[in-house]
Amino acid sequence: MEKYYLKNMLLGFVAVSLLSCAGKRTEVGDFHVIPLPQEVDENPGSPPFIISSSTTICYPEGNEKMERTAHFLASYIKEVSGTNVNVATSAGKDRILLELDSTITNKEGYELAVTPEQVILKGATEAGVFYGIQTIHKALPLTKGSAAAALPSGTVRDYPRFGYRGFMVDVCRHFFPVDYVKEIIDMLALHNINYFHWHLSDDQGWRIEIKKYPRLTEIGSYRKETIVSPGAKEYDGIPVSGYYTQEEAEEIVRYAADRFITVIPEIDMPGHMLAALASYPELGCTGGPYEIPGRFGVFDNVLCGGNERTLQFAKDVLEEIMDIFPSEYIHIGGDECPKVKWRACPKCQAKIRELGLRATHEHTSENQLQAYFMGEVEKTINARGRKMLGWDEILEGNPTKTSIVMAWTGVKGGVKAAQLQHQTIVCPISHLYFSNPGYNRLKGVTSIARVYNFEPVFDVLNDDEKKNIMGTQGCIWTEWTKDSVKMEWQMMPRISALSELQWTEPEKKNLDNFLGRLRHQLDLYTLKGYHYKQDIEDVVIDLNPTGQDGHASVSMVTFDNAEIRYTLDGTEPDASSHLYEGPFEIGSDAVIRAVAVRNGKKSGIAEEKPQYNLATMRPVELHSLPEERFTYKGGSLLVDGLFGDDNYRSGRYIGIYGQDLDITVDLQEEREISSVFVNTYLVPGDYIFGLAGLEVYASCSEETPQRIASKAIPVLEKGTKNNIPRKEEISFNRTKARYVRIVGKITPQLPSWHPGAGAKTFLFVDEIGIN
Ligand code: ACM
């Protein structure tokens, strides 16, 4: 416990207890909140500013926004400290003064000056003042009436790194009512997020009233049922329905605006339109009939790109959308729009001829038809002084340079968009999709670190291109998010890491320091009744080679340096198990189980089961180059004794594209060997195939190893299921060797039965072994 206290003294939030003159205990907060302000200068030599029922929050008379902000601050103070303060346009002393100051250069910037007598909060604009009150909100100790709350004397100078700080929520796959959308907006405000991207239409549901097309909600907002789990064939029989009336949407816009959040509506077109097609079948290439699907993915039926009525529909819908939403940015989707129907559609093909679109090396004529469609829609948007936003697939069709790109497919998409001089919002599925079942297997600190350490202004960009990065965004898609608890687990606490990515200058960011500040944020979540994901409280067990005798160094961490207790024999750890006091070594099979103990309460159990063979924890040289997003620890991951977890994006596999696996293991002494295995994972649907061959080379010294065994492996057959682990083994006559090179031949191309026939394949490997 001592360590925990010390770390937080050094790094993070700590409420210092004092006794005030009147004898009531006072707790002093800390301005090192999340997101971390750019400059905090606390003055511990000076007494704090104590909040009491005689404190008054003052706002400039006649400024409604500041008045509202003053009341927000009063409500936050009441919530965290239990104290009712006053709100007025003037007060002599004992005041928190809210002011505008046009000398502050960043329009969302603010400055806070705290003395024992008063707090002065100046913002460049009302938005700046709002971020200042969020800092006060999070800096206050959570005394809830048990003590007086105080702010430390000192100053804070703060501004956001990015002007665009977004969060997206899909309300189509599952619907969330108005009151809950407001709660989400409160959560965003707590994290200084200023754009709420509202995904309002998709295949599985249309969620916004459009007066000119009433069937969109009469028919399009209702789906009969949903599949029970990813990839399942069974349906749950439970209808999903709901939509927002225009009045309700306007209410959300106002609610968000009061919190300095702009709502960006998204109507996803021309793909992801089955709910609209089911409502108005004449908008599709074939005329339907169409059904609103209860399963997920990408569907071939999309809006017809060659039908003037379709374009008119899109424009009509957007006119009403722009009436409801004053946002400068209007999102029109543009993602995942297959062109199979367009290729076979006389109207689409006639339009392609009429426009004289010709396939180029980079852009098919159908992709250019989509660019034309979006370009026409963009004119409607621009005519009202707004800007068009689309997902990064719009780059497939050479869009207008004024289109703003939301780069989700990966880092490459963001790089390409910025290099093509598009304003770019960075939200790669690999790091900032908080709902993706694949990318969300990381737990606790590891999942936080993946978000926190992501840098959205990519190194490969030059300085001019870097300026095109407007900001970054987290996204929640709700295929598997049926309720608010799951919504909040997916958001929190990673949204804290996201907020620091969005707000704090990178040179001021530090993961350990952030983790030191996280306890207070989690306590604030609890106070507000937000369901953060509890595994942040669990131990993370890490195994790394010591370099000696195949031993592993086992280290255990928690985000807050909590007490850790562990066992090595598979029994359940408790408060009397071994106390973790620092890294220790193992050199053989073990079942490591650990819990964090806080105030006598145990966290969930973390577990690792290293299984040893001759290669385990030995030095390796990986000659192949894994894909950057699937590299993780690199070659050592293949000999860590840990097998995969049936999810290729979990961090327990490395992923190689279009190359052989080629790795040399140094057994560090001559050993007799007679077999080798490579453990792979097959997901043919995602182009992840198995090995086509296996070769083993061996030598006793550093000279080039000689081939001692090889075998060919048949290409996966049609009908091979997704998500299957496969161990490929090869045995040979006993041989003495120290250096063993293993070459796993990749399937050179997707076979003719595969929809992507001819393309290169991926190879995913979790472990190799030598016996
Ligand atoms: C997307 O995830 N299809 C934007």
Ligand code: ZN
């Ligand atoms: Zn068509």
